[in-house]
Amino acid sequence: MSADFLGLSRDESVELLRLMVRARRLEEKTAESYQMGKIGGFCHLYIGQEAVAAGAIPALRDDDYMITAYREHAQAFVRGVTPEAIMAELYGRTDGCSGGFGGSMHMFSKDRNFLGGHGIVGAHLPLAIGAGYAIRYREGDQVCLCFFGDSVVNLGAFHESMNMAARWGLPVIFLLENNEYGMGTDIRRVAAIEELVDRGRAYEGLTSVAIDGMDVLAVRQATAEAIERARTEKRPTFIEARCYRYMGHSMSDASYGTYRTREELERWRSDDPILSYHRRLIDAGRLTEEEYKEIDHEAIANAEAAAEFAERSPLPEAGSLYAHVYSDSYEHGIGRRDAWRAELS
Amino acid sequence: MAVLTYREALSEALREEMDRDDAVFIIGEEVGEYDGAYKVTKGLLEEYGEWRVRDAPIAELGFAGLGVGAAMVGLRPVVEFMTWNFALLAIDQIVNGAAKIHQMSGGQFHVPIVFRGPGGAALQLGAQHSQCFEGWLSNVPGLKVIAPATARDAKGLLKAAIRDDDPVVFVESELMYNTVKDEVPEGDDVIPIGSAEVKRTGADVTIVTYSKMVHQSLAAAKTLEEEGIDVEIVDLRTLRPIDVPTVIASVKKTNRAVVVEEGWPACNVGAQMVDDIQREAFDWLDAPIARVTGLDVPMPYARNLEKLVFPNADHVAGAVRHVCRGG
Numbered sequence: 256m257s258a259d260f261l262g263l264s265r266d267e268s269v270e271l272l273r274l275m276v277r278a279r280r281l282e283e284k285t286a287e288s289y290q291m292g293k294i295g296g297f298c299h300l301y302i303g304q305e306a307v308a309a310g311a312i313p314a315l316r317d318d319d320y321m322i323t324a325y326r327e328h329a330q331a332f333v334r335g336v337t338p339e340a341i342m343a344e345l346y347g348r349t350d351g352c353s354g355g356f357g358g359s360m361h362m363f364s365k366d367r368n369f370l371g372g373h374g375i376v377g378a379h380l381p382l383a384i385g386a387g388y389a390i391r392y393r394e395g396d397q398v399c400l401c402f403f404g405d406s407v408v409n410l411g412a413f414h415e416s417m418n419m420a421a422r423w424g425l426p427v428i429f430l431l432e433n434n435e436y437g438m439g440t441d442i443r444r445v446a447a448i449e450e451l452v453d454r455g456r457a458y459e460g461l462t463s464v465a466i467d468g469m470d471v472l473a474v475r476q477a478t479a480e481a482i483e484r485a486r487t488e489k490r491p492t493f494i495e496a497r498c499y500r501y502m503g504h505s506m507s508d509a510s511y512g513t514y515r516t517r518e519e520l521e522r523w524r525s526d527d528p529i530l531s532y533h534r535r536l537i538d539a540g541r542l543t544e545e546e547y548k549e550i551d552h553e554a555i556a557n558a559e560a561a562a563e564f565a566e567r568s569p570l571p572e573a574g575s576l577y578a579h580v581y582s583d584s585y586e587h588g589i590g591r592r593d594a595w596r597a598e599l600s
Numbered sequence: 601m602a603v604l605t606y607r608e609a610l611s612e613a614l615r616e617e618m619d620r621d622d623a624v625f626i627i628g629e630e631v632g633e634y635d636g637a638y639k640v641t642k643g644l645l646e647e648y649g650e651w652r653v654r655d656a657p658i659a660e661l662g663f664a665g666l667g668v669g670a671a672m673v674g675l676r677p678v679v680e681f682m683t684w685n686f687a688l689l690a691i692d693q694i695v696n697g698a699a700k701i702h703q704m705s706g707g708q709f710h711v712p713i714v715f716r717g718p719g720g721a722a723l724q725l726g727a728q729h730s731q732c733f734e735g736w737l738s739n740v741p742g743l744k745v746i747a748p749a750t751a752r753d754a755k756g757l758l759k760a761a762i763r764d765d766d767p768v769v770f771v772e773s774e775l776m777y778n779t780v781k782d783e784v785p786e787g788d789d790v791i792p793i794g795s796a797e798v799k800r801t802g803a804d805v806t807i808v809t810y811s812k813m814v815h816q817s818l819a820a821a822k823t824l825e826e827e828g829i830d831v832e833i834v835d836l837r838t839l840r841p842i843d844v845p846t847v848i849a850s851v852k853k854t855n856r857a858v859v860v861e862e863g864w865p866a867c868n869v870g871a872q873m874v875d876d877i878q879r880e881a882f883d884w885l886d887a888p889i890a891r892v893t894g895l896d897v898p899m900p901y902a903r904n905l906e907k908l909v910f911p912n913a914d915h916v917a918g919a920v921r922h923v924c925r926g927g
Binding site: 320322351352353354355356357361363364365370371373374375378379380381382383384385386387388389390391392411412415416418419422578579580581582583591592 | 625651652656657659661662663664665666667668669670671672673674675677692693696697701702703704705706707708709710741742744764765766844876880
């Protein structure tokens with residue numbers, strides 16, 4: 256399958272590799288900065304799952320929408336948020352893509368129609384169908400791509416969203432990244448279904464497919480087909496991309512040892528999305544080892560530069576504390592209830 | 601000026617705002633073909649079509665979130681909850697979603713959405729259908745909370761809510777839809793969010809209240825007038841942002857305050873008002889502030905017990921007498 260690189264030009268096919276390499280190097284730098292105490296809070300890394308973001312997101316148009324959960328640094332990057340803005344957000348600085356108000360889990364970009372990273376499992380699926388509803392409402396031909404993890408298939412929000420999307424013909428692509436674990440719980444221990452993709456079969460008008468999420472071209476192909484179905488037929492698709500995260504659920508847990516084994520991790524790593532795609536490009540004569548090294552060096556330098564940028568970016572001022580609570584000025588009883596804090600006046 | 605019921609005033613506001621702005625749409629259970637569980641959306645499906653008046657499945661979390669997503673990309677949804685009791689299924693979308701997205705995105709995404717429906721007790725609906733959640737919701741930065749008492753305020757504030765760029769919680773009342781009628785100015789009478797109104801001027805004591813308790817308080821004021829107690833009634837209208845200056849000005853004039861609400865006593869709107877008053881007008885008070893609330897129990901079904909729980913004009917009058925005369 257996809258031996259012809261789906262009709263992508265040489266440059267386009269190499270670009271997918273570049274995106275994966277840059278995303279991984281950026282996450283590795285994030286882990287390093289986190290361990291140095293420069294990044295706070297919860298921090299969920301995407302390492303191992305790069306083929307999903309790089310396969311799916313570049314198939315969108317600029318005027319399409321994208322929304323996701325909290326493992327979203329790499330997705331934001333592939334969507335076109337700059338590494339500088341991502342790293343500055345992680346550092347809690349004003350130049351962050353959410354001005355330092357969001358952090359690791361809440362990156363947004365209005366310019367890139369990126370409707371954000373959301374921290375409550377599954378709660379953003381209804382938002383995705385809202386974007387889809389607005390597209391139909393305005394008789395547009397955009398789509399909304401919605402990423403989420405495997406634990407979402409057991410939530411009401413998943414079914415409520417799929418039901419409405421299918422019933423009303425909303426142009427939404429539900430892209431499940433099945434990395435097998437919801438935090439530390441094997442999805443097979445808590446889902447009363449063998450194949451998660453079958454959850455989608457309950458809904459007439461919804462196309463459901465399962466793909467190899469470690470294969471960037473397989474993801475690209477399935478997503479492109481889903482996008483086309485949404486654009487032209489106004490029908491939603493549910494894609495289950497089977498993948499794996501190499502790191503723990505967040506920076507707070509080990510990558511193996513408690514709920515999964517080292518052997519399992521190593522088995523998935525042997526099918527690494529970057530290495531296997533790199534091999535395919537080389538075999539097809541689309542890439543040389545030198546070019547790959549250059550891509551990698553550039554990615555490392557890029558991540559370093561992003562961290563340096565974040566380091567230099569100013570902290571948000573205390574005076575900005577109320578700036579975004581509401582769209583209009585913050586007045587009357589609420590602000591005055593904080594008046595006892597002398598440092599604010 | 602035309603005299604409208606509370607229900608008619610809400611319907612007019614919806615219709616006028618839908619005519620004014622193509623981005624306004626309604627979604628909720630029974631809002632279309634059924635004409636609305638309480639008929640607030642009567643006739644709108646026929647007039648505006650199914651994309652603007654959308655009958656939703658019974659899936660509050662899903663359709664409330666649909667509204668939030670649509671608002672993020674520029675529509676102005678009015679999400680109807682058949683009652684606020686059912687909105688608990690959607691509370692995550694209201695509190696974690698709508699209220700947070702503007703700030704979490706560093707001000708990039710606005711969420712211009714209205715969540716509306718009736719709150720509070722009606723008649724013998726039992727524990728799950730007789731609750732006031734506006735106090736909870738007023739606790740949340742990022743939300744605006746409105747609870748109007750008159751037809752005029754219902755219309756003017758719903759129009760303001762729909763035009764507002766932030767999420768607005770709009771709490772109506774089953775008991776007021778039909779029974780409350782008053783003069784409503786023709787045309788665009790938009791009432792600013794965050795402005796209280798003195799519904800009755802008086803010299804001796806300030807009653808601070810909102811929604812249906814405004815009417816119980818007006819009834820109490822009539823009785824008290826005959827006893828020589830001149831009551832001022834401040835209708836908060838908006839609970840967040842709350843118009844503390846109007847309350848404080850009134851208390852500084854009357855030197856006494858009674859705070860009245862339908863809901864439970866603990867951590868509720870009235871408790872917060874007492875704090876605001878003691879912080880800003882302690883030296884003007886001639887007596888401790890009294891509170892009138894519903895009783896601290898889930899609502900029982902039996903008619904006599906329900907009546908006992910619900911605060912009425914007699915309770916309000918009693919509290920006022922206590923504050924004015926002591927004992």
